[in-house]
Amino acid sequence: MARTSRAEKARTHKRLVDAASRDFRTTGVEGTSIPRLMEEIGLTHGTFYAHFDSKDALVAESYATGMRESVDRQMKRAADAPSGQGLNAIIDRYLSAIHRDDPGDGCFLPSMAGEVRRQPEIVRHAFTDGLRNYFERLAEVLADGDADSRADHALVLASGMAGAVLLARAVTDVELSDRILDACRDFYTAAFASPVAESTGDNEDTTPIEDTGQW
């Protein structure tokens, strides 16, 4: 009922950011209200302003944290893949039905980039920094070409994958949605990833990914 310890407050703060980051991706910033968010983590709405000066401040921190975590997960996935298959692992996972069907745990770009334009400067800066980091990390995984060409290809790949998931999520027709993902996966793999021999004719889920949970 009354105050808790400082360690507890830090835990509350993290729970708040985590829940917000998931809700923002699921229902958008404008579609996420402070009262509902606080209720989700089991607190009353008035308490919010003990943790953040404003909703914008929460949005900015969620963006920064979420983008960083998302990139780290992708890079870990690439590092865990068999030698030379890092980029394949990223592409396959990004353009998968799992990622499409779980926006709340997915990449920020297809979920929130559309809203960023309308956010205050602080939020947009947080997003820009996170995106720049994403581009740089992605360029490191790209194989061919000089640094400039890899950087350009990272921009193309990141925006292309984000657009694909964006449209795949918007569409009601599952077949069309699947086809968007499949076509883009094949295309970007051929364009940027090392050509892994397509052993079996039917291209079922090559490189099955076991881990559930966050993308």
Added chain:
Amino acid sequence: MARTSRAEKARTHKRLVDAASRDFRTTGVEGTSIPRLMEEIGLTHGTFYAHFDSKDALVAESYATGMRESVDRQMKRAADAPSGQGLNAIIDRYLSAIHRDDPGDGCFLPSMAGEVRRQPEIVRHAFTDGLRNYFERLAEVLADGDADSRADHALVLASGMAGAVLLARAVTDVELSDRILDACRDFYTAAFASPVAESTGDNEDTTPIEDTGQW
């Protein structure tokens, strides 16, 4: 003050859809309120429900109309281009600063696809139909390959361009934003469009587009 003629009502209806379609792209569906929208076109908010049963109905009609108009404009631009340069014209315009800086008159995909997922079924169907039509029309402009391959490439190109504009608009750093557009324009041109000789070394705005206004 009181009722107007039927022709006038039809005009009001169109003004309403046009204003909504622009506002939705600029500030999003959730960021566009009926009272403000009605004030924009010079009517009081109560009148809205003489034209639409609900906000959702307006959103659905705006999607359908806006997507169709947007595709028509792109195809006209392609048809007006010099022989063999149709796809170049589409790509250059889509990935231009003009398009990036004018979401209200631009393509629906980068502006609204993120919100579609959260809209009611009617709206999502309207969007899906419009998108399917866009894919088909775009495939007609693609040159090489059989029908299936052209259809796949249309998916890749459309989602890729949408993602590029999405990110280019989100970012605060203009240089980074420009680079996203430039890298994607070069890449998709090389991948899908007929290779137009890059005469002068510096790639300034080739194919300057005169028309202002709607994308």
Added chain:
DNA sequence: ATTCTTATATTATGATCGTCCTATAATCGA
């Protein structure tokens, strides 16, 4: 010309929003 219909104006309703204020009780600093 007169009645019926209806496009707009006006006002109301209940919900929800972001934010602020005050009270309380438990932790923290001494």
Added chain:
DNA sequence: TCGATTATAGGACGATCATAATATAAGAAT
């Protein structure tokens, strides 16, 4: 141990939202 600090609870505020109900004046139908 005891006073100062503060994390949370609980209301309250004004604004805005989507929608509805009623009123009015002008077109449409006869």
